[in-house]
Amino acid sequence: MEALKDVRILDMTHVQAGPTCSQLLAWMGADVIKFENPQGDATRGQLRDVPGADSLYFTMLNCNKRSITVNMKTAEGKAVFIDLLKKCDIIMENFGPGVLDRFGFTWEKIHEINPRIVMGSIKGFGSSGPYADFKAYENVAQAMGGAMSTTGMPDGPPFVTGAQIGDSGTGLHLAIGLLAALHQAARTGQGQYVEVAMMDGVMNLCRVKFRDHQRLTRGDLPEYSVPTYKGMGDVPRAGNDSGGGQLGNAIHCKPHGANDWLYVVVQEAVWAAIAKRIGPDIGMPDLATDPHFATIDERRKNQQLMWTLINKFAEKYTKREFMAILNPLDVPCGPIMSTEDLATDEHIRGREMYVELDHPQRGKWWNIGMPIKLSASPARIERSPLLGEHTDEVLKEVLGYDEARIGALKQAGAFSTPPKKKA
Ligand SMILES: CC(C)(COP(=O)(O)OP(=O)(O)OC[C@H]1O[C@@H](n2cnc3c(N)ncnc32)[C@H](O)[C@@H]1OP(=O)(O)O)[C@@H](O)C(=O)NCCC(=O)NCCS
Numbered sequence: 001m002e003a004l005k006d007v008r009i010l011d012m013t014h015v016q017a018g019p020t021c022s023q024l025l026a027w028m029g030a031d032v033i034k035f036e037n038p039q040g041d042a043t044r045g046q047l048r049d050v051p052g053a054d055s056l057y058f059t060m061l062n063c064n065k066r067s068i069t070v071n072m073k074t075a076e077g078k079a080v081f082i083d084l085l086k087k088c089d090i091i092m093e094n095f096g097p098g099v100l101d102r103f104g105f106t107w108e109k110i111h112e113i114n115p116r117i118v119m120g121s122i123k124g125f126g127s128s129g130p131y132a133d134f135k136a137y138e139n140v141a142q143a144m145g146g147a148m149s150t151t152g153m154p155d156g157p158p159f160v161t162g163a164q165i166g167d168s169g170t171g172l173h174l175a176i177g178l179l180a181a182l183h184q185a186a187r188t189g190q191g192q193y194v195e196v197a198m199m200d201g202v203m204n205l206c207r208v209k210f211r212d213h214q215r216l217t218r219g220d221l222p223e224y225s226v227p228t229y230k231g232m233g234d235v236p237r238a239g240n241d242s243g244g245g246q247l248g249n250a251i252h253c254k255p256h257g258a259n260d261w262l263y264v265v266v267q268e269a270v271w272a273a274i275a276k277r278i279g280p281d282i283g284m285p286d287l288a289t290d291p292h293f294a295t296i297d298e299r300r301k302n303q304q305l306m307w308t309l310i311n312k313f314a315e316k317y318t319k320r321e322f323m324a325i326l327n328p329l330d331v332p333c334g335p336i337m338s339t340e341d342l343a344t345d346e347h348i349r350g351r352e353m354y355v356e357l358d359h360p361q362r363g364k365w366w367n368i369g370m371p372i373k374l375s376a377s378p379a380r381i382e383r384s385p386l387l388g389e390h391t392d393e394v395l396k397e398v399l400g401y402d403e404a405r406i407g408a409l410k411q412a413g414a415f416s417t418p419p420k421k422k423a
Contacts, residue, residue, distance in 0.1 A: 120178045
């Protein structure tokens with residue numbers, strides 16, 4: 001049985017941050033009703049690769065959901081919303097600041113309508129403080145949450161990371177909050193408001209950078225390959241440094257293309273083995289006992305030279321060959337995997353992390369699978385819904401409306417965009 005089988009979610013989220021969360025909960029078995037503006041989630045039409053079909057941006061974030069369109073700018077639409085609120089355990093949204101309030105549904109009002117319901121809300125910066133009124137997208141959150149200032153090469157500009165830590169990262173945070181609040185509601189009968197700000201979520205993921213920020217008040221950061229000093233203030237960008245207690249870096253391998261790199265962690269325990277293996281090949285048979293690298297402190301001090309030597313050795317090998325040399329030595333390492341590498345990787349396919357689906361508009365396509373594996377309730381991944389595909393089904397099955405009532409509501413424009421007025 002699915003873990004969240006009896007949980008029903010009124011999902012007003014759009015774009016990426018919210019849908020990431022509701023898709024995960026749907027994969028855990030929740031009945032997620034995607035409550036859409038009659039024009040649909042804007043991502044349905046963004047970056048379209050197949051004319052007339054829902055975009056991959058939409059399909060990859062909205063699997064296993066049902067779609068209902070409701071026009072919240074009509075009295076009839078609001079009445080349907082209220083009826084759904086009474087039948088759901090969770091309501092979630094990630095509108096710009098104040099949108100739901102403008103519809104007349106503050107958290108207080110929602111709580112009054114259904115005291116058990118848990119409400120999840122994602123905002124760029126939360127509902128309090130000087131930034132509360134601002135909208136946000138992924139890279140704005142990465143910029144303001146500390147990720148960009150600490151990502152990139154030391155002498156280059158700040159960089160965003162490819163991982164969507166602002167959007168998808170915030171969605172993950174929200175999922176945790178919602179499940180905790182749901183657990184509490186089961187005990188107390190009372191729902192609560194769960195808020196995650198994208199900026200807060202990114203800062204949480206940059207936690208170790210604030211470890212280093214405070215360490216800089218006491219001394220330098222010897223594990224960084226760039227110069228640092230006591231009182232420096234800002235944590236510097238440190239390229240591909242490991243960021244942990246062990247030294248690490250990306251090593252360029254044959255044939256030296258864009259992704260021909262192996263990330264190698266020179267863990268304290270494995271230095272001697274690495275040095276014995278690579279030393280003779282690079283003309284340094286005594287590397288393992290060389291005083292420049294004998295202790296971790298020495299290796300930190302001389303790490304640029306150490307990386308140069310490891311790079312020299314790696315020149316003759318591909319990333320997979322170098323990995324095969326290091327694995328028996330118990331060296332933590334991994335090839336830089338391109339999207340193509342991953343899409344065709346046996347390990348990934350075996351773990352159902354890249355799954356093929358069918359879609360009535362676009363045919364075969366691929367989604368990233370469910371990364372959280374529950375032994376008693378494995379995820380069953382199903383395609384995303386078409387716009388309003390389940391409007392009638394939800395009205396009948398969840399709300400118990402009959403055909404006549406549905407017809408009257410349709411007539412009143414509860415589920416559609418009003419026709420444009422002629423000038
Ligand atoms: C993502 C974001 C920047 C997009 O901004 P946007 O396209 O202007 O969309 P908003 O959420 O501000 O507004 C949605 C509009 O659709 C309307 N709308 C939404 N659902 C509707 C419905 N069912 N019926 C009628 N209208 C609806 C709202 O009323 C609002 O219009 P208004 O401004 O006239 O009130 C903004 O939603 C945001 O900052 N969200 C919070 C942070 C976030 O999640 N960002 C990451 C997204 S991946």
